[in-house]
Amino acid sequence: MWTEERPPEDFYRILDPNGELQTDPPELDEEELLKLYRTFIATRILEEKMLNMQRSGEVSLVARTLGEEATPLGCAAALQPDDWIFYTYRQTPALLYWKLPMVEVIASATGREPETIAEQVDTEDTPVNFSPDYTPIGTNVVNGVGAAMTDAFNDRDTVTMVFTGDGSTSQGAFHDGMNFAGVFDVPAVIVCQNNQWAISEPAHRQTGSETFAQKADAYGLPSARVDGNDVFAVYETARTAVERARSGNGATFIECVTYRMGAHNTSDNPNRYRDDSEQRAYWEDRDPVDRYETYLRDQGILEDDTEAELRDGINDQVDDAVERVRSISTSEPERMFDTILHGESWRERHQRAELHRELNDMNPFVDFTGEGFDE
Numbered sequence: 001m002w003t004e005e006r007p008p009e010d011f012y013r014i015l016d017p018n019g020e021l022q023t024d025p026p027e028l029d030e031e032e033l034l035k036l037y038r039t040f041i042a043t044r045i046l047e048e049k050m051l052n053m054q055r056s057g058e059v060s061l062v063a064r065t066l067g068e069e070a071t072p073l074g075c076a077a078a079l080q081p082d083d084w085i086f087y088t089y090r091q092t093p094a095l096l097y098w099k100l101p102m103v104e105v106i107a108s109a110t111g112r113e114p115e116t117i118a119e120q121v122d123t124e125d126t127p128v129n130f131s132p133d134y135t136p137i138g139t140n141v142v143n144g145v146g147a148a149m150t151d152a153f154n155d156r157d158t159v160t161m162v163f164t165g166d167g168s169t170s171q172g173a174f175h176d177g178m179n180f181a182g183v184f185d186v187p188a189v190i191v192c193q194n195n196q197w198a199i200s201e202p203a204h205r206q207t208g209s210e211t212f213a214q215k216a217d218a219y220g221l222p223s224a225r226v227d228g229n230d231v232f233a234v235y236e237t238a239r240t241a242v243e244r245a246r247s248g249n250g251a252t253f254i255e256c257v258t259y260r261m262g263a264h265n266t267s268d269n270p271n272r273y274r275d276d277s278e279q280r281a282y283w284e285d286r287d288p289v290d291r292y293e294t295y296l297r298d299q300g301i302l303e304d305d306t307e308a309e310l311r312d313g314i315n316d317q318v319d320d321a322v323e324r325v326r327s328i329s330t331s332e333p334e335r336m337f338d339t340i341l342h343g344e345s346w347r348e349r350h351q352r353a354e355l356h357r358e359l360n361d362m363n364p365f366v367d368f369t370g371e372g373f374d375e
Contacts, residue, residue, distance in 0.1 A: 006282070007196070007203065007211065011225045011257055014232040017286040019294025026236045030301055034310075035097070036073060036231060037296060040289045042314045043069050043093045046102055049318050050109060054266050058326075059109045063089040067229070067261035070288035071193050073097055074234025075161055075254075078242045081127040084151075084160040086144035088137040089265070090193065091163050098128045102321035107328060108133070116331045121324065138168035141177030141190060145251065148188040149180075159245045160188045161238075167198020169215060170206050178253070182219035185250035189241040190221075192253065194228065195260035200273040216253035228256030229288040259283040333359070 016022050028036075043065055053059040065072065068090065076085060076094035085094055095105055101124075107117045131147070134140050144162030151158045168174050169192065181188055192212050196203045209215060216223035222244075226237045234256055241252035261280060263270050270276070296302035337352050354364035 006279070007194070007257055009227075009257075011227050011255075012233050012237060013227040013230050014236065015230045015291055015295055017229075017291055019291045019298060021295075025232050026239070028235075032077075033296060033301055034306075036077065037292060037302065038310055038314070039073055039093050039097045040069055040231075040292065041311060042096050042102075042317070043073075044289065045311070045314050046096070046105065046318050046321075047092060049322060050106060051266065053106070053322070054109075059106070060111050061265055061267060062109060063265040064262055065090050065092045067283060067287065068193060068195055068258045069093045070231040070234055070292070071191070071228040071256040071258055072163065074231040075163075075189070075191050075238040075256075076128075077231075077235050078238035079128055079159065079161060080242075082129065082156075083158050083242075084129045084131065084144070084147060086131040086134075086140045086147070086160060086162045088134060088140060088163050088165065090165075090195075094163075095130070098126050098130075099124075100126050100130065102318060103324045106321055106325045110325060110328075112328055112331050117328060120328045136168075136171070136173075137164050138171030138173035138177075140164050141168070142173045142180070143177075144190070145177045145181045145186045145188050148186045148245075148251075149184060152187055157246065158187070159242050160186075161242070162188055162190045164190065164192055165198065166192060166194040166196065166203050166212055167201060167206055169212055170198070178216070178219045178221065181251040182216075182221045185248070187245040187248070188251040189238060189245055190251060190253045191238070192255045193258065194255055195258050197260045197264070197270075197274070199264045199268065200270075202274070211255060213253065213255040219253075221251055221253045223253040223255065225255045225257065228258030229283075229286050229291065231288060231292055258288075259286075 014021065014023055014025055047062065047064045047066065050059055050062045051064065054062045072091035073093035076097045079085070087094055092105065103121055104117060107121065131143065140162050141164055144160050148160035151160070164174060178190070180186065181190065194203065194212055198206055211225055213223040213225040224237045224241070226233045228234060237254055241254060244252055259279070261283060293302065333355060334352070337348060357364040
C-alpha cells in the first residue's frame with residue numbers, strides 16, 4: 001500500500017483548524033455567513049441520504065464531498081449570477097449554494113434520463129449556469145476555457161469557474177486547456193481540488209512537482225495555493241481570481257489542498273490501496289465544517305436553537321426531494337439508443353438486440369440474429 005506524504009502546508013489560510021482567525025476575514029454579512037453554514041450542513045445531510053439510497057439500490061453511484069466541502073463552496077460563493085460553473089462529481093456544495101434543486105441532484109444519480117426528469121419535475125433556472133457533469137474531469141478544463149472564450153468573443157461580462165482534480169493534471173486535456181487559457185487570457189478560474197488521491201493513486205504518483213500550483217508557471221498563468229478546508233481563504237482567493245478574470249486580465253489557477261476522507265465513490269474500497277488511519281485522524285482535526293461552525297459560535301452568530309431549526313428544515317427539504325424523485329417514472333431502457341448512443345454501429349445494433357432479449361426474459365449473451373440486428 002502507498003502511504004501518502006502530506007503536501008507542504010505553506011498555503012494561504014485565514015481560519016485555522018481551531019476556528020480562530022489568523023488574519024482579517026472577508027467582509028461577509030451575517031446572512032451570507034449563515035448561508036455558507038446552511039450549505040455545508042445541507043451537503044452532508046443530502047449526501048448521507050444519497051449514500052443510504054445507494055445501499056438500498058435506489059441510487060447507482062455516489063461520490064461524496066465529505067471533508068472537501070469548503071473548496072467548492074468557497075469558490076462558488078465568489079461568483080455572480082450568469083457566471084458559469086464547470087463541475088465534476090464532487091462539488092455538491094456549489095450546486096446547492098446556487099440553488100440547484102435537490103430533486104435534480106438526487107434524480108441524476110438514479111439512472112433516470114435528463115429528459116425524463118425535465119418532463120416530470122418543475123424546476124426553475126439557477127442564477128448561474130451549470131455545465132454537464134463530466135467524469136473524465138480533465139475534459140472540464142478544455143471545455144470550460146473554451147466556453148469562457150466564447151463568452152469573451154460575444155462581449156459577455158461573465159466568468160467561468162472550472163473544477164478539476166489532482167489526478168486530472170496527468171491528462172492531456174488538462175494541459176491543452178491550461179495552455180489555451182494562458183495564451184488567450186481567457187476569463188476563467190481553474191480550480192484544482194487536490195484531495196491527494198486520484199482514485200487509488202496518491203498525489204506523489206501523479207507529479208514530480210512539489211505542488212500542483214507550480215504547473216501554472218509553464219503556461220504563463222498566475223496561481224495561488226490555499227487551505228482547501230478553510231472556506232474563508234478559498235472564498236477570498238477565488239474572489240480575487242474572479243475579479244481579475246472579469247476585468248479582462250485572464251485566468252488564474254488555484255490549488256486547494258484538502259483530503260478525500262472516504263472512498264473515491266461507492267464502487268471503491270480504499271482499504272485495498274491505502275492505510276490512512278493516521279492521515280484520516282490528522283484531517284478530521286481539520287474538518288472544514290467543524291472549523292467554520294466553531295468560528296460562527298465564537299462570534300455569537302450560531303446558537304443551538306438556530307442550528308437545530310436549520311437542521312430540521314434541511315432534513316424536511318431532503319425528505320421532500322427524495323419523495324419527489326421516487327414519484328418520477330423510470331426511463332424506458334431503449335431510450336439510451338435514441339438520446340445517448342447513435343444506434344447505427346454494428347455494436348450498438350447488437351446491444352439493442354441484446355436488450356430486447358433481456359426485456360423478454362431471454363438470455364441476451366448468446367450469438368444470434370435478432371430484431372434490429374443484422375450481421
